[in-house]
Amino acid sequence: MENNDRFLGLIESSIHANWxxxxxxxxxxxxxxxxxxxxxxxxxxxxxxxxxVQKGDKIALCGRNCTNWAVTFFASMxxxxxxxxxxxxxxxxxxxxxxxxxxxxxxxxxxxxxxxVDPLKIPxxxxxxxxxxxAIQKSRSQKLNQVCDNLAIVFKEKYPxxxxxxxxxxxxxxxxxxxLINYTSGTTSKPKGVMIPYRSLWSNTKFAIESIExxxxxxxxxxxxxxxxxxxxAFEILLSVAKGCHVHFLTRLPSxxxxxxxxxxxxxTLIIAVPLIIEKIIISRVFTELNKQxxxxxxxxxxxxxxxxxxxxxxxxxxxxxxxxxxxxxxxALDTEVGKFLSRIxxxxxxxxxxxxxxxxxxxxxWETYRAASCGKPVDRMEVKIDSPDPQxxxxxxxxxxxxxxxxxxxxxEATAEVLGADGWLRTGDLGVMDxxxxxxxxxxxxxxxxxxxxxxxxPEEIEQLLNNTSYVAESLIVERDGKLHALIFPxxxxxxxxxxxxxxxxxxxxxxxxxxxxxxxYSQIIDYTIRAEEFDKTPKRSIKRFLYK
Numbered sequence: 001m002e003n004n005d006r007f008l009g010l011i012e013s014s015i016h017a018n019w020x021x022x023x024x025x026x027x028x029x030x031x032x033x034x035x036x037x038x039x040x041x042x043x044x045x046x047x048x049x050x051x052x053v054q055k056g057d058k059i060a061l062c063g064r065n066c067t068n069w070a071v072t073f074f075a076s077m078x079x080x081x082x083x084x085x086x087x088x089x090x091x092x093x094x095x096x097x098x099x100x101x102x103x104x105x106x107x108x109x110x111x112x113x114x115x116x117v118d119p120l121k122i123p124x125x126x127x128x129x130x131x132x133x134x135a136i137q138k139s140r141s142q143k144l145n146q147v148c149d150n151l152a153i154v155f156k157e158k159y160p161x162x163x164x165x166x167x168x169x170x171x172x173x174x175x176x177x178x179x180l181i182n183y184t185s186g187t188t189s190k191p192k193g194v195m196i197p198y199r200s201l202w203s204n205t206k207f208a209i210e211s212i213e214x215x216x217x218x219x220x221x222x223x224x225x226x227x228x229x230x231x232x233x234a235f236e237i238l239l240s241v242a243k244g245c246h247v248h249f250l251t252r253l254p255s256x257x258x259x260x261x262x263x264x265x266x267x268x269t270l271i272i273a274v275p276l277i278i279e280k281i282i283i284s285r286v287f288t289e290l291n292k293q294x295x296x297x298x299x300x301x302x303x304x305x306x307x308x309x310x311x312x313x314x315x316x317x318x319x320x321x322x323x324x325x326x327x328x329x330x331x332x333a334l335d336t337e338v339g340k341f342l343s344r345i346x347x348x349x350x351x352x353x354x355x356x357x358x359x360x361x362x363x364x365x366x367w368e369t370y371r372a373a374s375c376g377k378p379v380d381r382m383e384v385k386i387d388s389p390d391p392q393x394x395x396x397x398x399x400x401x402x403x404x405x406x407x408x409x410x411x412x413x414e415a416t417a418e419v420l421g422a423d424g425w426l427r428t429g430d431l432g433v434m435d436x437x438x439x440x441x442x443x444x445x446x447x448x449x450x451x452x453x454x455x456x457x458x459x460p461e462e463i464e465q466l467l468n469n470t471s472y473v474a475e476s477l478i479v480e481r482d483g484k485l486h487a488l489i490f491p492x493x494x495x496x497x498x499x500x501x502x503x504x505x506x507x508x509x510x511x512x513x514x515x516x517x518x519x520x521x522x523y524s525q526i527i528d529y530t531i532r533a534e535e536f537d538k539t540p541k542r543s544i545k546r547f548l549y550k
Contacts, residue, residue, distance in 0.1 A: 007179070007202035008078055008170045010209070010242045018217055020245035024067040027251045027262070032067055034244070037074075043155055044075035044134075050147045051127050051139070053106060055080030055171065058181070060099050062086035063110020065227050065249045070237060072108050072131060073227070080171035081106075084193070085179040087456070088486050089521040092116035097126060098183045102193055102410060104347065109137070123478065135335040170278070175199035179485040181410050182230055184356050184457045193410035196230075198361035203403040207241040207361060207380050209482050212270060212327040214325045216450070217244030220266035224250060224259060225274065230360040231331050231455055236271045256280065263321035274331040275338075276453045278349070281319060282338045286312055308449060310343040310542040315349055324369050328352055330360075333442065333454020336373065343372040351375045353440060355428060357419070358382070358404040379404070384440060385425075391434050395443045398428045448546060450480050452523040458485070466519060468510040472496050472505075475536055477549055478526070487513065487529040490536065490550055505531065 387398025
């Protein structure tokens, strides 16, 4: 196959074309050129050869966004290994579950994750390497330390003329070949790993290259979203590397001030964002000012209103660095009022739709033709239909089919069969309609999954299982209230009475929630709770009737 028809071919071609341009920078840190990127990949390949990594072996990767995370990701795939990406804010138990479940042979771990990892609980991992400096934390290879200590010498022996563009040799993948496993969750002992084939990575990246034409080689991109999440990975990283852009990693928790400073310094033309970032700026800064006098009165006068809106738009463009051509919002629903306002002032934003199982793209539209409240139109090589007798007017489940879809869930044929039919149609679990021009409008979710503030997938059943396994909770239900997780709890009164304690039920449950939260990522922690006097209503199968509780 031609390079243009292969994902790794797109990356290889971009490295050749942009050899002397910058590719990655850590926040206030060092910068790699594309040629340095290529050499670091080759150095990791030497390490993989030393520890006998074979094509198809699994390499797990868990750490905060940084240059070495990206280098490790591309080095693993270009070697022919299968990457398993893990969100760094998972708790230790979840990380152990995932590393074991995916059969990882090598584990690259970030310094902020290392404190949560117990090597004894991942016994099948042969090698553990620190992401930040590639220091060896565990190895069964006697030769590895020797090679790493003398890597510059070993590298020079292999490439005596220095590393040249002609030395760049990537794995020749097949479209249906498994490229990476992305875990949407890991809290239970049966985590769900989405198997993304190379055709999906190629199709998503190819579409982004062709549809986001204004992004040029050398443009700066701010990486705010976790690379272990497909949304951030696909469009802040894969697109950027394939286009020859310069990615800037914030490398720390991205506070609003750090993000704004980065925009001002880097002046990106494209921003990939989750709704929370946009909503905070509009609601706290713009709506507050527009509701003050005399602006609140003046805005009712058409001519003055247009001038005010023009100034607001210019100010927003400036907030995002001054050179922004488009902001793509995804990962969760954008506040309706915010969306209407942005469309009203002709701010260059659009809303895309996708899911991890599609690597992630399902729909998108350029901001100038984007229809407010929609999430765009089906992307190239993807079909979308609404499982409804009248798809334009009657809400039904959104089902999709095409090049972007996953192979299935790793070692979980039952879960795969529930969503992926033999005919290739994937049930998204989302409800929506599609108009005559194929714009998709999401109306809700028929799954129980809750989307976190930064687009993370939150599975309430997993939190409920942890709660129900505590001493004083008989039943629980996790619901979303005002954007936060709220637990409805029916206490185990028998256990509480047997305790013969003067401690109140409220304090006992509060203590249980504190302990459960310690086992959960920050974005899926319980913020508040309500104690129920009666059991939940149930179906004949004894399942809680979720639709009765909000």
